[in-house]
Structures are given as structure tokens and as C-alpha cells.
Amino acid sequence: MIDVEAAARRFVADVWNGGREESAYELVAAGCPGLGGTGPVATLAWHRDRRAAFPDLRYKIVDLVAAGDRVAVRWRAAGTQAGQFGPVPPTGRVASYSGATFLRFDPDGRIADVWSVNELFQTLQQLGVEMLPPVTGPGA
Numbered sequence: 001m002i003d004v005e006a007a008a009r010r011f012v013a014d015v016w017n018g019g020r021e022e023s024a025y026e027l028v029a030a031g032c033p034g035l036g037g038t039g040p041v042a043t044l045a046w047h048r049d050r051r052a053a054f055p056d057l058r059y060k061i062v063d064l065v066a067a068g069d070r071v072a073v074r075w076r077a078a079g080t081q082a083g084q085f086g087p088v089p090p091t092g093r094v095a096s097y098s099g100a101t102f103l104r105f106d107p108d109g110r111i112a113d114v115w116s117v118n119e120l121f122q123t124l125q126q127l128g129v130e131m132l133p134p135v136t137g138p139g140a
Helices: 004-017 021-027 039-053 120-126
Strands: 058-067 070-080 094-105 111-118
Touching: 004 021, 004 039, 004 058, 004 070, 004 094, 021 039, 094 120
Parallel strands: none
Antiparallel strands: 058 070, 070 094, 094 111
16 A cells, blocks of 8 residues: 555655756646646646746645545645746745645555645736726626
């Protein structure tokens, strides 16, 4: 039986924080869905993009629960925006935010599914993005 807790901790340490691309190929299954694709390639593309925007971005595991083939990771991240982040040009500001990531492992011990939520709205506010609700109703 695989140690899913150790694998999840390695995923955060090696891939999220360490940028160790070889670890993504060891830890992520080929069919694992990601933004714009599947498998380690999609995982690495997302993390490269995030590191381009926040080169010093670091994740800290706040809480981790493992059961069977699943792991829930509550994390906190912080980094300085030195590159483009979506439509937001570099600001030089530090953003700190929290989130949770849920992992499901396949029988070979690779991550078969990832689902994450985070405080994107808070991150954008910290970068100085002003968000106004749409104008609706008469005279809009």
C-alpha cells in the first residue's frame, strides 16, 4: 500500500515549492486532469505560470488529512508578484492567501485527480486590483 500522505507532502515540497519537474513525472498520473491538459505536463505548466508571476512563492502545509486513496491539504501561500498574473501587470506587492487541495491517488501511487480552491479574490485585492460590481437596473 502506498503512503499517500508522504506522496502528498512530497508533491508540495518538490513540485509546488521546489520546482522539481522530475518529481511531477513520478507523482502525477498521465490522465490527471489539469488546466489546459492532462498529466504532469499540465501540472508543470500551471506551476511554471504561477512561478513566473510570483518567483518566490512558497506554500506551507497548514493541515493534512489522508484516508484511503485520498488526501486533503489545507495550505497557505505567499509570494511577491514580479511577473504578469493573468491580466494584472507586475506590482512588486506581496500576496498571501490560503486554499485547500484535494488529491486522489491511483493504485500505482500517482495523483489521478486534483481539485483546489483558493482565495483568488483576496489575492487580487492585495495586488491592488479594484473590483466593482456590474451596474444593473434602470439607467445602467
